[in-house]
Amino acid sequence: MIKSFLTNRLNRRSLIAIFAALAVIGSGTVVYATHSWGSYHWAQTSNPFTLKLGDNVSSIWDGYLSEASSDWSVSSSTLLGTSIVAGGTNNTKGKLTPKNCVPTSGRVEVCNAKYGSTGWLGVAQIWANGSHIVQGTAKMNDTYFNTQKYNTPAWRRLVMCQEVAHTFGLSHQDENFSNINLGTCMDYTDDPDGTIKGQLSNEHPNIHDFDQLALIYAHLDTSATLGAEAPSAQGKSGHAPADVSEPGEWGRVLRRDGNGRPSHYERDLGNGQKVFTFVFWAD
Ligand SMILES: [Zn+2]
Ligand SMILES: [Zn+2]
Structure with missing residues:
Protein backbone atom coordinates (compact mmCIF):
# COMPACT_ATOMS: atom_id res chain seq x y z
CA MET A 1 0.00 0.00 0.00
CA THR A 34 6.09 0.00 -8.66
CA HIS A 35 2.66 -0.18 -10.09
CA SER A 36 2.32 -3.90 -10.02
CA TRP A 37 -0.22 -4.66 -7.33
CA GLY A 38 1.86 -7.30 -5.66
CA SER A 39 4.30 -9.87 -6.84
CA TYR A 40 1.82 -11.46 -9.21
CA HIS A 41 3.21 -12.56 -12.54
CA TRP A 42 3.08 -15.32 -15.10
CA ALA A 43 5.64 -18.00 -14.36
CA GLN A 44 8.02 -18.46 -17.27
CA THR A 45 11.10 -20.60 -17.80
CA SER A 46 12.79 -18.46 -20.46
CA ASN A 47 13.04 -14.83 -21.48
CA PRO A 48 11.73 -13.20 -23.51
CA PHE A 49 8.38 -14.92 -23.56
CA THR A 50 5.09 -14.48 -25.38
CA LEU A 51 1.69 -14.29 -23.77
CA LYS A 52 -1.21 -15.36 -25.96
CA LEU A 53 -4.20 -13.05 -26.20
CA GLY A 54 -7.33 -14.91 -27.31
CA ASP A 55 -9.30 -12.82 -29.80
CA ASN A 56 -12.98 -13.05 -28.92
CA VAL A 57 -13.69 -9.50 -29.98
CA SER A 58 -15.90 -8.22 -32.77
CA SER A 59 -14.48 -6.54 -35.86
CA ILE A 60 -14.80 -3.03 -34.44
CA TRP A 61 -12.40 -4.04 -31.67
CA ASP A 62 -9.93 -6.09 -33.73
CA GLY A 63 -7.77 -3.11 -34.63
CA TYR A 64 -7.60 -1.97 -31.01
CA LEU A 65 -6.64 -5.42 -29.81
CA SER A 66 -3.88 -5.57 -32.45
CA GLU A 67 -2.67 -2.15 -31.44
CA ALA A 68 -2.59 -3.02 -27.75
CA SER A 69 -0.77 -6.25 -28.50
CA SER A 70 1.92 -4.47 -30.50
CA ASP A 71 2.06 -1.56 -28.03
CA TRP A 72 2.98 -3.97 -25.29
CA SER A 73 5.44 -5.93 -27.42
CA VAL A 74 7.64 -3.30 -29.02
CA SER A 75 9.87 -1.99 -26.29
CA SER A 76 13.47 -3.01 -26.64
CA SER A 77 13.55 -3.49 -22.89
CA THR A 78 10.57 -5.77 -22.75
CA LEU A 79 10.84 -9.34 -21.61
CA LEU A 80 7.22 -9.93 -22.43
CA GLY A 81 5.65 -10.09 -25.84
CA THR A 82 2.07 -10.79 -26.78
CA SER A 83 0.54 -12.58 -29.72
CA ILE A 84 -3.07 -12.75 -30.82
CA VAL A 85 -4.56 -16.19 -31.22
CA ALA A 86 -8.04 -17.49 -31.93
CA GLY A 87 -10.37 -16.92 -29.01
CA GLY A 88 -10.90 -19.81 -26.67
CA THR A 89 -14.09 -18.89 -24.93
CA ASN A 90 -16.20 -21.42 -26.80
CA ASN A 91 -18.40 -18.66 -28.09
CA THR A 92 -19.07 -17.31 -31.50
CA LYS A 93 -16.65 -14.48 -32.09
CA GLY A 94 -18.23 -11.15 -31.29
CA LYS A 95 -21.42 -12.69 -29.96
CA LEU A 96 -20.55 -13.17 -26.36
CA THR A 97 -23.15 -12.94 -23.69
CA PRO A 98 -22.32 -11.14 -20.46
CA LYS A 99 -21.46 -14.24 -18.49
CA ASN A 100 -19.18 -15.52 -21.17
CA CYS A 101 -15.54 -14.66 -21.32
CA VAL A 102 -14.50 -18.02 -20.03
CA PRO A 103 -10.83 -18.08 -19.08
CA THR A 104 -8.37 -20.48 -20.68
CA SER A 105 -5.48 -21.85 -18.68
CA GLY A 106 -2.11 -20.38 -19.57
CA ARG A 107 -3.33 -17.38 -21.52
CA VAL A 108 -5.62 -14.36 -21.69
CA GLU A 109 -9.04 -14.14 -23.31
CA VAL A 110 -10.08 -10.72 -24.60
CA CYS A 111 -13.80 -10.10 -25.08
CA ASN A 112 -16.36 -7.44 -25.85
CA ALA A 113 -20.11 -7.55 -25.39
CA LYS A 114 -23.03 -5.44 -24.34
CA TYR A 115 -22.58 -6.27 -20.70
CA GLY A 116 -25.34 -3.85 -19.79
CA SER A 117 -25.50 -0.80 -17.55
CA THR A 118 -23.00 -2.26 -15.16
CA GLY A 119 -21.22 1.02 -14.59
CA TRP A 120 -17.93 -0.31 -15.96
CA LEU A 121 -16.23 0.34 -19.27
CA GLY A 122 -13.69 -2.40 -18.86
CA VAL A 123 -12.87 -5.20 -16.45
CA ALA A 124 -9.76 -7.34 -16.26
CA GLN A 125 -9.49 -10.47 -14.13
CA ILE A 126 -6.49 -12.51 -13.10
CA TRP A 127 -6.53 -15.94 -11.54
CA ALA A 128 -3.45 -16.53 -9.41
CA ASN A 129 -2.05 -19.61 -7.78
CA GLY A 130 0.29 -18.35 -5.09
CA SER A 131 2.11 -15.47 -6.76
CA HIS A 132 1.75 -16.89 -10.25
CA ILE A 133 -0.90 -15.83 -12.71
CA VAL A 134 -2.47 -18.85 -14.37
CA GLN A 135 -5.11 -17.24 -16.60
CA GLY A 136 -6.71 -13.90 -17.32
CA THR A 137 -9.59 -12.17 -19.05
CA ALA A 138 -10.13 -8.64 -20.33
CA LYS A 139 -13.64 -7.42 -21.12
CA MET A 140 -14.88 -4.25 -22.86
CA ASN A 141 -18.44 -3.15 -22.28
CA ASP A 142 -20.12 -2.13 -25.53
CA THR A 143 -23.11 -0.79 -23.64
CA TYR A 144 -20.90 2.24 -22.98
CA PHE A 145 -18.64 2.08 -26.03
CA ASN A 146 -21.77 2.41 -28.17
CA THR A 147 -22.53 5.77 -26.57
CA GLN A 148 -21.36 9.07 -28.01
CA LYS A 149 -18.96 9.82 -25.20
CA TYR A 150 -17.04 6.56 -25.33
CA ASN A 151 -17.38 5.60 -28.97
CA THR A 152 -14.05 7.12 -29.91
CA PRO A 153 -10.71 5.62 -30.91
CA ALA A 154 -9.07 7.31 -27.92
CA TRP A 155 -11.38 5.74 -25.33
CA ARG A 156 -11.21 2.33 -27.01
CA ARG A 157 -7.40 2.47 -27.16
CA LEU A 158 -7.05 3.56 -23.55
CA VAL A 159 -9.32 0.91 -22.09
CA MET A 160 -8.10 -1.95 -24.28
CA CYS A 161 -4.46 -1.07 -23.58
CA GLN A 162 -5.10 -0.89 -19.84
CA GLU A 163 -7.26 -4.00 -19.43
CA VAL A 164 -4.83 -6.16 -21.40
CA ALA A 165 -1.94 -4.90 -19.30
CA HIS A 166 -3.67 -5.74 -16.03
CA THR A 167 -3.38 -9.36 -17.12
CA PHE A 168 0.43 -8.96 -17.11
CA GLY A 169 0.43 -7.94 -13.45
CA LEU A 170 0.45 -4.18 -14.00
CA SER A 171 -1.72 -1.79 -12.04
CA HIS A 172 -2.43 1.91 -12.56
CA GLN A 173 0.21 4.63 -12.38
CA ASP A 174 -2.44 7.11 -11.25
CA GLU A 175 -6.09 6.69 -10.30
CA ASN A 176 -7.30 10.27 -10.30
CA PHE A 177 -9.25 11.03 -13.47
CA SER A 178 -8.58 14.77 -13.40
CA ASN A 179 -4.82 14.69 -12.77
CA ILE A 180 -2.62 15.66 -15.68
CA ASN A 181 -2.07 12.78 -18.08
CA LEU A 182 1.11 10.80 -17.46
CA GLY A 183 1.24 9.64 -21.06
CA THR A 184 0.33 6.05 -20.32
CA CYS A 185 -2.80 3.98 -20.69
CA MET A 186 -2.21 2.86 -17.09
CA ASP A 187 -3.31 6.33 -15.94
CA TYR A 188 -7.00 7.12 -15.43
CA THR A 189 -8.11 10.18 -17.33
CA ASP A 190 -11.15 12.00 -18.64
CA ASP A 191 -9.11 13.13 -21.67
CA PRO A 192 -7.69 9.95 -23.25
CA ASP A 193 -5.90 11.47 -26.23
CA GLY A 194 -5.03 14.69 -24.40
CA THR A 195 -6.73 16.92 -26.94
CA ILE A 196 -9.32 18.40 -24.56
CA LYS A 197 -6.79 19.80 -22.11
CA GLY A 198 -3.74 19.92 -24.37
CA GLN A 199 -1.77 17.27 -22.55
CA LEU A 200 -0.10 13.92 -23.20
CA SER A 201 -2.04 11.09 -24.77
CA ASN A 202 -2.92 8.18 -22.48
CA GLU A 203 -3.66 5.81 -25.34
CA HIS A 204 -0.43 3.81 -25.14
CA PRO A 205 2.10 2.57 -22.55
CA ASN A 206 5.06 4.65 -21.44
CA ILE A 207 8.59 3.75 -20.44
CA HIS A 208 7.68 3.43 -16.79
CA ASP A 209 5.31 0.58 -17.67
CA PHE A 210 8.11 -1.27 -19.41
CA ASP A 211 10.47 -0.60 -16.51
CA GLN A 212 7.88 -2.12 -14.23
CA LEU A 213 7.43 -5.15 -16.45
CA ALA A 214 11.19 -5.63 -16.52
CA LEU A 215 11.17 -5.73 -12.71
CA ILE A 216 8.26 -8.15 -12.54
CA TYR A 217 9.68 -10.51 -15.13
CA ALA A 218 13.41 -10.33 -14.46
CA HIS A 219 13.48 -13.80 -12.88
CA LEU A 220 12.79 -17.23 -14.30
CA ASP A 221 10.63 -19.87 -12.66
CA THR A 222 11.17 -23.60 -12.61
CA SER A 223 7.90 -24.28 -14.38
CA ALA A 224 5.63 -22.13 -16.50
CA THR A 225 2.05 -21.07 -15.97
CA LEU A 226 2.26 -19.48 -19.38
CA GLY A 227 1.21 -21.25 -22.53
CA ALA A 228 -0.73 -24.29 -23.55
CA GLU A 229 1.63 -26.59 -21.64
CA ALA A 230 0.67 -24.92 -18.39
CA PRO A 231 -0.90 -27.13 -15.78
CA SER A 232 -4.63 -26.85 -15.96
CA ALA A 233 -6.17 -24.12 -13.92
CA GLN A 234 -9.46 -25.90 -14.18
CA GLY A 235 -10.53 -28.91 -12.20
CA LYS A 236 -7.91 -30.01 -9.70
CA SER A 237 -6.62 -26.58 -8.83
CA GLY A 238 -10.17 -25.44 -8.33
CA HIS A 239 -10.37 -22.27 -10.42
CA ALA A 240 -13.21 -23.18 -12.69
CA PRO A 241 -16.04 -23.73 -10.22
CA ALA A 242 -16.06 -20.21 -8.84
CA ASP A 243 -18.15 -17.81 -10.88
CA VAL A 244 -16.56 -14.38 -10.73
CA SER A 245 -18.33 -12.51 -13.51
CA GLU A 246 -20.66 -10.40 -11.40
CA PRO A 247 -19.59 -7.60 -9.03
CA GLY A 248 -21.04 -9.50 -6.09
CA GLU A 249 -18.53 -12.26 -6.85
CA TRP A 250 -15.43 -10.06 -7.00
CA GLY A 251 -14.65 -10.30 -3.29
CA ARG A 252 -13.19 -7.64 -1.05
CA VAL A 253 -12.18 -4.18 -2.22
CA LEU A 254 -8.41 -3.63 -2.25
CA ARG A 255 -8.30 -0.15 -3.74
CA ARG A 256 -10.56 2.70 -4.80
CA ASP A 257 -10.11 5.13 -7.66
CA GLY A 258 -9.87 8.92 -7.33
CA ASN A 259 -13.66 9.15 -7.31
CA GLY A 260 -13.96 6.68 -4.44
CA ARG A 261 -15.22 3.82 -6.56
CA PRO A 262 -13.72 0.35 -5.98
CA SER A 263 -11.09 -0.23 -8.66
CA HIS A 264 -9.38 -3.40 -7.48
CA TYR A 265 -10.93 -6.45 -5.85
CA GLU A 266 -9.62 -9.71 -4.44
CA ARG A 267 -11.59 -12.93 -4.18
CA ASP A 268 -9.88 -15.63 -2.13
CA LEU A 269 -10.77 -19.06 -3.45
CA GLY A 270 -8.72 -20.85 -0.80
CA ASN A 271 -5.64 -23.06 -1.19
CA GLY A 272 -3.52 -20.10 -2.24
CA GLN A 273 -5.79 -19.34 -5.17
CA LYS A 274 -7.20 -15.91 -5.76
CA VAL A 275 -9.02 -13.95 -8.42
CA PHE A 276 -8.19 -10.26 -8.82
CA THR A 277 -10.55 -7.90 -10.60
CA PHE A 278 -9.63 -4.47 -12.01
CA VAL A 279 -12.52 -2.19 -12.84
CA PHE A 280 -12.50 0.87 -15.10
CA TRP A 281 -15.70 2.76 -14.28
CA ALA A 282 -17.63 4.87 -16.73
CA ASP A 283 -18.85 8.29 -15.69
ZN1 LIG B 1 7.92 -16.32 -10.64
ZN1 LIG C 1 -7.54 -0.51 -14.70
Whole structure:
Protein backbone atom coordinates (compact mmCIF):
# COMPACT_ATOMS: atom_id res chain seq x y z
CA MET A 1 0.00 0.00 0.00
CA ILE A 2 2.87 2.35 0.75
CA LYS A 3 4.35 1.68 -2.64
CA SER A 4 1.03 2.35 -4.32
CA PHE A 5 0.66 5.53 -2.37
CA LEU A 6 4.05 6.68 -3.50
CA THR A 7 3.35 5.88 -7.09
CA ASN A 8 0.09 7.75 -6.96
CA ARG A 9 1.38 10.86 -5.29
CA LEU A 10 4.79 11.38 -6.71
CA ASN A 11 6.30 11.53 -10.10
CA ARG A 12 9.13 9.32 -11.09
CA ARG A 13 11.85 11.87 -10.58
CA SER A 14 10.71 12.36 -7.02
CA LEU A 15 10.68 8.65 -6.47
CA ILE A 16 14.22 8.30 -7.73
CA ALA A 17 15.30 11.02 -5.33
CA ILE A 18 13.56 9.29 -2.47
CA PHE A 19 15.10 5.93 -3.29
CA ALA A 20 18.49 7.53 -3.52
CA ALA A 21 17.86 8.99 -0.08
CA LEU A 22 16.77 5.62 1.22
CA ALA A 23 19.92 4.06 -0.13
CA VAL A 24 21.98 6.68 1.70
CA ILE A 25 20.09 6.04 4.89
CA GLY A 26 20.98 2.42 4.39
CA SER A 27 17.54 0.93 4.74
CA GLY A 28 17.74 -2.82 4.52
CA THR A 29 14.44 -2.94 2.71
CA VAL A 30 14.49 -2.94 -1.06
CA VAL A 31 11.88 -0.51 -2.30
CA TYR A 32 11.34 0.43 -5.90
CA ALA A 33 8.87 2.36 -7.96
CA THR A 34 6.09 0.00 -8.66
CA HIS A 35 2.66 -0.18 -10.09
CA SER A 36 2.32 -3.90 -10.02
CA TRP A 37 -0.22 -4.66 -7.33
CA GLY A 38 1.86 -7.30 -5.66
CA SER A 39 4.30 -9.87 -6.84
CA TYR A 40 1.82 -11.46 -9.21
CA HIS A 41 3.21 -12.56 -12.54
CA TRP A 42 3.08 -15.32 -15.10
CA ALA A 43 5.64 -18.00 -14.36
CA GLN A 44 8.02 -18.46 -17.27
CA THR A 45 11.10 -20.60 -17.80
CA SER A 46 12.79 -18.46 -20.46
CA ASN A 47 13.04 -14.83 -21.48
CA PRO A 48 11.73 -13.20 -23.51
CA PHE A 49 8.38 -14.92 -23.56
CA THR A 50 5.09 -14.48 -25.38
CA LEU A 51 1.69 -14.29 -23.77
CA LYS A 52 -1.21 -15.36 -25.96
CA LEU A 53 -4.20 -13.05 -26.20
CA GLY A 54 -7.33 -14.91 -27.31
CA ASP A 55 -9.30 -12.82 -29.80
CA ASN A 56 -12.98 -13.05 -28.92
CA VAL A 57 -13.69 -9.50 -29.98
CA SER A 58 -15.90 -8.22 -32.77
CA SER A 59 -14.48 -6.54 -35.86
CA ILE A 60 -14.80 -3.03 -34.44
CA TRP A 61 -12.40 -4.04 -31.67
CA ASP A 62 -9.93 -6.09 -33.73
CA GLY A 63 -7.77 -3.11 -34.63
CA TYR A 64 -7.60 -1.97 -31.01
CA LEU A 65 -6.64 -5.42 -29.81
CA SER A 66 -3.88 -5.57 -32.45
CA GLU A 67 -2.67 -2.15 -31.44
CA ALA A 68 -2.59 -3.02 -27.75
CA SER A 69 -0.77 -6.25 -28.50
CA SER A 70 1.92 -4.47 -30.50
CA ASP A 71 2.06 -1.56 -28.03
CA TRP A 72 2.98 -3.97 -25.29
CA SER A 73 5.44 -5.93 -27.42
CA VAL A 74 7.64 -3.30 -29.02
CA SER A 75 9.87 -1.99 -26.29
CA SER A 76 13.47 -3.01 -26.64
CA SER A 77 13.55 -3.49 -22.89
CA THR A 78 10.57 -5.77 -22.75
CA LEU A 79 10.84 -9.34 -21.61
CA LEU A 80 7.22 -9.93 -22.43
CA GLY A 81 5.65 -10.09 -25.84
CA THR A 82 2.07 -10.79 -26.78
CA SER A 83 0.54 -12.58 -29.72
CA ILE A 84 -3.07 -12.75 -30.82
CA VAL A 85 -4.56 -16.19 -31.22
CA ALA A 86 -8.04 -17.49 -31.93
CA GLY A 87 -10.37 -16.92 -29.01
CA GLY A 88 -10.90 -19.81 -26.67
CA THR A 89 -14.09 -18.89 -24.93
CA ASN A 90 -16.20 -21.42 -26.80
CA ASN A 91 -18.40 -18.66 -28.09
CA THR A 92 -19.07 -17.31 -31.50
CA LYS A 93 -16.65 -14.48 -32.09
CA GLY A 94 -18.23 -11.15 -31.29
CA LYS A 95 -21.42 -12.69 -29.96
CA LEU A 96 -20.55 -13.17 -26.36
CA THR A 97 -23.15 -12.94 -23.69
CA PRO A 98 -22.32 -11.14 -20.46
CA LYS A 99 -21.46 -14.24 -18.49
CA ASN A 100 -19.18 -15.52 -21.17
CA CYS A 101 -15.54 -14.66 -21.32
CA VAL A 102 -14.50 -18.02 -20.03
CA PRO A 103 -10.83 -18.08 -19.08
CA THR A 104 -8.37 -20.48 -20.68
CA SER A 105 -5.48 -21.85 -18.68
CA GLY A 106 -2.11 -20.38 -19.57
CA ARG A 107 -3.33 -17.38 -21.52
CA VAL A 108 -5.62 -14.36 -21.69
CA GLU A 109 -9.04 -14.14 -23.31
CA VAL A 110 -10.08 -10.72 -24.60
CA CYS A 111 -13.80 -10.10 -25.08
CA ASN A 112 -16.36 -7.44 -25.85
CA ALA A 113 -20.11 -7.55 -25.39
CA LYS A 114 -23.03 -5.44 -24.34
CA TYR A 115 -22.58 -6.27 -20.70
CA GLY A 116 -25.34 -3.85 -19.79
CA SER A 117 -25.50 -0.80 -17.55
CA THR A 118 -23.00 -2.26 -15.16
CA GLY A 119 -21.22 1.02 -14.59
CA TRP A 120 -17.93 -0.31 -15.96
CA LEU A 121 -16.23 0.34 -19.27
CA GLY A 122 -13.69 -2.40 -18.86
CA VAL A 123 -12.87 -5.20 -16.45
CA ALA A 124 -9.76 -7.34 -16.26
CA GLN A 125 -9.49 -10.47 -14.13
CA ILE A 126 -6.49 -12.51 -13.10
CA TRP A 127 -6.53 -15.94 -11.54
CA ALA A 128 -3.45 -16.53 -9.41
CA ASN A 129 -2.05 -19.61 -7.78
CA GLY A 130 0.29 -18.35 -5.09
CA SER A 131 2.11 -15.47 -6.76
CA HIS A 132 1.75 -16.89 -10.25
CA ILE A 133 -0.90 -15.83 -12.71
CA VAL A 134 -2.47 -18.85 -14.37
CA GLN A 135 -5.11 -17.24 -16.60
CA GLY A 136 -6.71 -13.90 -17.32
CA THR A 137 -9.59 -12.17 -19.05
CA ALA A 138 -10.13 -8.64 -20.33
CA LYS A 139 -13.64 -7.42 -21.12
CA MET A 140 -14.88 -4.25 -22.86
CA ASN A 141 -18.44 -3.15 -22.28
CA ASP A 142 -20.12 -2.13 -25.53
CA THR A 143 -23.11 -0.79 -23.64
CA TYR A 144 -20.90 2.24 -22.98
CA PHE A 145 -18.64 2.08 -26.03
CA ASN A 146 -21.77 2.41 -28.17
CA THR A 147 -22.53 5.77 -26.57
CA GLN A 148 -21.36 9.07 -28.01
CA LYS A 149 -18.96 9.82 -25.20
CA TYR A 150 -17.04 6.56 -25.33
CA ASN A 151 -17.38 5.60 -28.97
CA THR A 152 -14.05 7.12 -29.91
CA PRO A 153 -10.71 5.62 -30.91
CA ALA A 154 -9.07 7.31 -27.92
CA TRP A 155 -11.38 5.74 -25.33
CA ARG A 156 -11.21 2.33 -27.01
CA ARG A 157 -7.40 2.47 -27.16
CA LEU A 158 -7.05 3.56 -23.55
CA VAL A 159 -9.32 0.91 -22.09
CA MET A 160 -8.10 -1.95 -24.28
CA CYS A 161 -4.46 -1.07 -23.58
CA GLN A 162 -5.10 -0.89 -19.84
CA GLU A 163 -7.26 -4.00 -19.43
CA VAL A 164 -4.83 -6.16 -21.40
CA ALA A 165 -1.94 -4.90 -19.30
CA HIS A 166 -3.67 -5.74 -16.03
CA THR A 167 -3.38 -9.36 -17.12
CA PHE A 168 0.43 -8.96 -17.11
CA GLY A 169 0.43 -7.94 -13.45
CA LEU A 170 0.45 -4.18 -14.00
CA SER A 171 -1.72 -1.79 -12.04
CA HIS A 172 -2.43 1.91 -12.56
CA GLN A 173 0.21 4.63 -12.38
CA ASP A 174 -2.44 7.11 -11.25
CA GLU A 175 -6.09 6.69 -10.30
CA ASN A 176 -7.30 10.27 -10.30
CA PHE A 177 -9.25 11.03 -13.47
CA SER A 178 -8.58 14.77 -13.40
CA ASN A 179 -4.82 14.69 -12.77
CA ILE A 180 -2.62 15.66 -15.68
CA ASN A 181 -2.07 12.78 -18.08
CA LEU A 182 1.11 10.80 -17.46
CA GLY A 183 1.24 9.64 -21.06
CA THR A 184 0.33 6.05 -20.32
CA CYS A 185 -2.80 3.98 -20.69
CA MET A 186 -2.21 2.86 -17.09
CA ASP A 187 -3.31 6.33 -15.94
CA TYR A 188 -7.00 7.12 -15.43
CA THR A 189 -8.11 10.18 -17.33
CA ASP A 190 -11.15 12.00 -18.64
CA ASP A 191 -9.11 13.13 -21.67
CA PRO A 192 -7.69 9.95 -23.25
CA ASP A 193 -5.90 11.47 -26.23
CA GLY A 194 -5.03 14.69 -24.40
CA THR A 195 -6.73 16.92 -26.94
CA ILE A 196 -9.32 18.40 -24.56
CA LYS A 197 -6.79 19.80 -22.11
CA GLY A 198 -3.74 19.92 -24.37
CA GLN A 199 -1.77 17.27 -22.55
CA LEU A 200 -0.10 13.92 -23.20
CA SER A 201 -2.04 11.09 -24.77
CA ASN A 202 -2.92 8.18 -22.48
CA GLU A 203 -3.66 5.81 -25.34
CA HIS A 204 -0.43 3.81 -25.14
CA PRO A 205 2.10 2.57 -22.55
CA ASN A 206 5.06 4.65 -21.44
CA ILE A 207 8.59 3.75 -20.44
CA HIS A 208 7.68 3.43 -16.79
CA ASP A 209 5.31 0.58 -17.67
CA PHE A 210 8.11 -1.27 -19.41
CA ASP A 211 10.47 -0.60 -16.51
CA GLN A 212 7.88 -2.12 -14.23
CA LEU A 213 7.43 -5.15 -16.45
CA ALA A 214 11.19 -5.63 -16.52
CA LEU A 215 11.17 -5.73 -12.71
CA ILE A 216 8.26 -8.15 -12.54
CA TYR A 217 9.68 -10.51 -15.13
CA ALA A 218 13.41 -10.33 -14.46
CA HIS A 219 13.48 -13.80 -12.88
CA LEU A 220 12.79 -17.23 -14.30
CA ASP A 221 10.63 -19.87 -12.66
CA THR A 222 11.17 -23.60 -12.61
CA SER A 223 7.90 -24.28 -14.38
CA ALA A 224 5.63 -22.13 -16.50
CA THR A 225 2.05 -21.07 -15.97
CA LEU A 226 2.26 -19.48 -19.38
CA GLY A 227 1.21 -21.25 -22.53
CA ALA A 228 -0.73 -24.29 -23.55
CA GLU A 229 1.63 -26.59 -21.64
CA ALA A 230 0.67 -24.92 -18.39
CA PRO A 231 -0.90 -27.13 -15.78
CA SER A 232 -4.63 -26.85 -15.96
CA ALA A 233 -6.17 -24.12 -13.92
CA GLN A 234 -9.46 -25.90 -14.18
CA GLY A 235 -10.53 -28.91 -12.20
CA LYS A 236 -7.91 -30.01 -9.70
CA SER A 237 -6.62 -26.58 -8.83
CA GLY A 238 -10.17 -25.44 -8.33
CA HIS A 239 -10.37 -22.27 -10.42
CA ALA A 240 -13.21 -23.18 -12.69
CA PRO A 241 -16.04 -23.73 -10.22
CA ALA A 242 -16.06 -20.21 -8.84
CA ASP A 243 -18.15 -17.81 -10.88
CA VAL A 244 -16.56 -14.38 -10.73
CA SER A 245 -18.33 -12.51 -13.51
CA GLU A 246 -20.66 -10.40 -11.40
CA PRO A 247 -19.59 -7.60 -9.03
CA GLY A 248 -21.04 -9.50 -6.09
CA GLU A 249 -18.53 -12.26 -6.85
CA TRP A 250 -15.43 -10.06 -7.00
CA GLY A 251 -14.65 -10.30 -3.29
CA ARG A 252 -13.19 -7.64 -1.05
CA VAL A 253 -12.18 -4.18 -2.22
CA LEU A 254 -8.41 -3.63 -2.25
CA ARG A 255 -8.30 -0.15 -3.74
CA ARG A 256 -10.56 2.70 -4.80
CA ASP A 257 -10.11 5.13 -7.66
CA GLY A 258 -9.87 8.92 -7.33
CA ASN A 259 -13.66 9.15 -7.31
CA GLY A 260 -13.96 6.68 -4.44
CA ARG A 261 -15.22 3.82 -6.56
CA PRO A 262 -13.72 0.35 -5.98
CA SER A 263 -11.09 -0.23 -8.66
CA HIS A 264 -9.38 -3.40 -7.48
CA TYR A 265 -10.93 -6.45 -5.85
CA GLU A 266 -9.62 -9.71 -4.44
CA ARG A 267 -11.59 -12.93 -4.18
CA ASP A 268 -9.88 -15.63 -2.13
CA LEU A 269 -10.77 -19.06 -3.45
CA GLY A 270 -8.72 -20.85 -0.80
CA ASN A 271 -5.64 -23.06 -1.19
CA GLY A 272 -3.52 -20.10 -2.24
CA GLN A 273 -5.79 -19.34 -5.17
CA LYS A 274 -7.20 -15.91 -5.76
CA VAL A 275 -9.02 -13.95 -8.42
CA PHE A 276 -8.19 -10.26 -8.82
CA THR A 277 -10.55 -7.90 -10.60
CA PHE A 278 -9.63 -4.47 -12.01
CA VAL A 279 -12.52 -2.19 -12.84
CA PHE A 280 -12.50 0.87 -15.10
CA TRP A 281 -15.70 2.76 -14.28
CA ALA A 282 -17.63 4.87 -16.73
CA ASP A 283 -18.85 8.29 -15.69
ZN1 LIG B 1 7.92 -16.32 -10.64
ZN1 LIG C 1 -7.54 -0.51 -14.70
